Amino acid sequence: MPANRQILLDNRPSGPASESNFKLVMVETPVLGEGQVLVRNHYLSLDPYMRGRMNDAKSYALPQALGQVMVGATAGEVVESRSAYYQVGDTVVGRGGWQEYCVMDSNAQHGLRKVDTSAIGLSQYLGAVGMPGITAWLGLVKICEIRTGETVVVSAASGAVGSAVAALARARGCRVVGIAGGPDKCRYAMQELGFDACIDYKPHQDAASLSRALAQACSQGIDSYFENVGGMVQNAVLPLMNMHGRIAVCGLVAGYDGTPIPMANPQLILTSRLKLQGFTVSEYTELWPGALKELSTLAISGKLRPRESIAQGIATAPRAFLGLLKGHNFGKQLVKLV
């Protein structure tokens, strides 16, 4: 029975989340029951949606229970098995949470599944070929219904979802314009992720200024906007949306902490006949297989191979997560646990 270090949600944030909301504990891994497997988590995925679950409020996910292991997607290796389907040594992904080991039922309860690491690295199944990749696919294909020749804008462009948005939109013949924080991320987005342009929002004091900069990169207006951040960026994008534009509302990081940030001019929804639709990756599971197939192909061909930002050791997870919320990560944020 290996010792297992876990991060629990100890108390809920009032205002910005902080490290004091979390608590590191050490427990023994339990004896396996029939049909269970013990997985050693190699990678923990950190994602913005987790911030919403820390609140005890209606969000797109149920609140995370206090005193329980933080939920989260993990990739790892089966180290003990009482399931006929899983063998020791199998590489798997699932929702193992913020901990070094997890016990999982071999039925689909926690979304446990084997993955093939011969051509795609294990950690990629938490990013490009995992939940962030599928999120990008659903937003572009299902919500925005993007078409060849359109201009697609995505915020948080250099992140896990943003990099998949770029690859998927380019594969469909779209012009892809990113919005990211800082010249390094913007350069990376253009040079490595294939964005046609990427606007640094940081030098802009207000939405009007950012909007002018964005307009120069979107000479044909914006047909689809993949919304990851909200706030000032959203208010900069809205006036540039073309008639019948679509906005996939996937994340609103800017409003996760404390007071919501208003939409300055909802009138534009009417005048430009926009569609805005909130969605999460859990909505359309019937579309996942097709999405994963395309994402795998793009990953293997090198057209989708985003950078990863890797923190080392379970104890670093809270700090890495808070950094993610502030945009300190560069690419997909992971915690390496081995």
Next chain:
Amino acid sequence: MPANRQILLDNRPSGPASESNFKLVMVETPVLGEGQVLVRNHYLSLDPYMRGRMNDAKSYALPQALGQVMVGATAGEVVESRSAYYQVGDTVVGRGGWQEYCVMDSNAQHGLRKVDTSAIGLSQYLGAVGMPGITAWLGLVKICEIRTGETVVVSAASGAVGSAVAALARARGCRVVGIAGGPDKCRYAMQELGFDACIDYKPHQDAASLSRALAQACSQGIDSYFENVGGMVQNAVLPLMNMHGRIAVCGLVAGYDGTPIPMANPQLILTSRLKLQGFTVSEYTELWPGALKELSTLAISGKLRPRESIAQGIATAPRAFLGLLKGHNFGKQLVKLV
């Protein structure tokens, strides 16, 4: 050649519209060309969208040109014809504008069409069985895709669109809750239009207070919201929307004058996975025949026979229009010209 009194847009409002933006002129009706008809307008329809056209800004309709007759839908009678298709005495609807007479080409350029007034009054073709009715139909059927048993909320409930929303939603087995200004309109909405409940927004100082009142009338939450007003009412409705709720954004009267009113908490689009979609009646003309058929049936059966607010004489049109923007009308606002 009868004399024709017209209302022109003389100058654009800065802030609230006023009577001084309009100008009454008298002209002679021109000699008809081949294929043209002269229509004596009996009724002029006044509608909130006209306010948007008074601005020289991107709106859902092109700006109204200065010095030209205000555009608008009219119902009248052919008094002179050089078209084989139209006879003197035919009752017609079209976009004749704010004037007593109009010359129209008998082709469909101005949407001229004959209407049968044997079972439906001429003025109803400007309301229940006209553009407002079709607007209600498109919002409910095409945008909101309402289903039996759902709760539908509509703002400006006692108006032309609101009354059609009530009849169409009831015909589909929905609970219909209105929002209107003042106890008279609310009573009328429930007693004559068939609303299950109608909330008076006027006693409420803020969105939170209105939201609490609305929640009492919507014990199962709100599945679809037909948005006619925006502002405080919108901010009161949004927190009550059920998961996967739909909002048909048809009008935002509250923001037509001056500064736009922000959406306080766009976060709800994500947390409740809402769809908001702006639309206008001109979007889906292929659906009009089916809509008009249902609306006619409802009108003839008495299930859709809303009240009309009738001003007398073309000179009263500006004042009646400004009253409409302030909610002074009671039912469909018309100007009677004969």
